[in-house]
Amino acid sequence: MYTSHEAAHPSRQAEAGGPAGRRGLRALIRTKDGWPVRQAVVTVTDLTGQQVVRAEADADGVVSSGPLPGPTPETSAVAADIVAASIDTGNGMRDDHLRSPDFLNVDAYRMISYRSTGLTPAGTDRWTVHGTLTLAGVARPVDLDLAYLGTGPDPWGGLRAAFRAETELRREDFAMTYNQVVRAGVNLIGATLKVELDIQAVQGASLP
Structure with a gap:
């Protein structure tokens, strides 16, 4: 046979x-x-x-054959951890201030973490990722707008998929209320922060 x-x-x-x-x-x-x-x-x-x-x-x-068994996108999960002190904006003085208790307070809260709680379709090759973001010791629900960009081989023989995710955060939701005010009452620091993530996943790869 x-x-x-x-x-x-x-x-x-x-x-x-x-x-x-x-x-x-x-x-x-x-x-x-x-x-x-x-x-x-x-x-x-x-x-x-x-x-x-x-x-x-x-x-x-x-x-x-009939449909192949296996996980669907809706059953996927996301977990991400970032060392808070690794922030790099290209300006050392600004980075030091962002690491201070006015913002990230990296001495007290070493990690920034995100854990997904669900995933729902939002259009062709698009999903909304529901999850919890823990930032400076404060945990808040945060949704990510996720787009699938395609799949292809990489130079190391792996199969790699690309995604882009976006969201917007409010500083006050994470107890970051520091601000400077110049004349005429103009704030130097905005109340919101736009987050853009470029993500690549390798088929079969596992986290250490």
């Missing part, structure tokens, strides 16, 4: 009874001369080596 892992081409068409939009398997098994390989068997394994699909070709060499 002939077993192939090479002729599988995912199809976006959802099978009856399966979750809409989840990819199934469709393959066409042929010899070098173009003849169909009858009763060929195609197996699909996950990243741990566990078999998730085993399908046999028909008389025309066609192999197909």
Whole structure:
């Protein structure tokens, strides 16, 4: 019996009874001369080596399956930790002030952390990530607007996916009320901060 892992081409068409939009398997098994390989068997394994699909070709060499099992984007989770003292704006005096108790208070609160609590679709290749941001010892719910930018091979042989996320924070939500006022009552420091994240994920990679 002939077993192939090479002729599988995912199809976006959802099978009856399966979750809409989840990819199934469709393959066409042929010899070098173009003849169909009858009763060929195609197996699909996950990243741990566990078999998730085993399908046999028909008389025309066609192999197909229902939706492949596996996690959906909605079941994904995000966890991020940043060393607060690593802030770098290109100005040493400003960075020192941002590390002080007026802002990040890095001596008391070493880490900035984010933990997701859910994910909901927000359009084609877009999601809203719901989570909790802990900044300077204060934890607040923060949503991220997430966009999927594409997937491709990297120079090190990995498969890499790119994302961009954006949100806006209010300083006072994290007890950062320091400000300077110049003449005419103009504040030098804005009340809000726009956050832009460029993210790359490598398939199969795990956190240390």
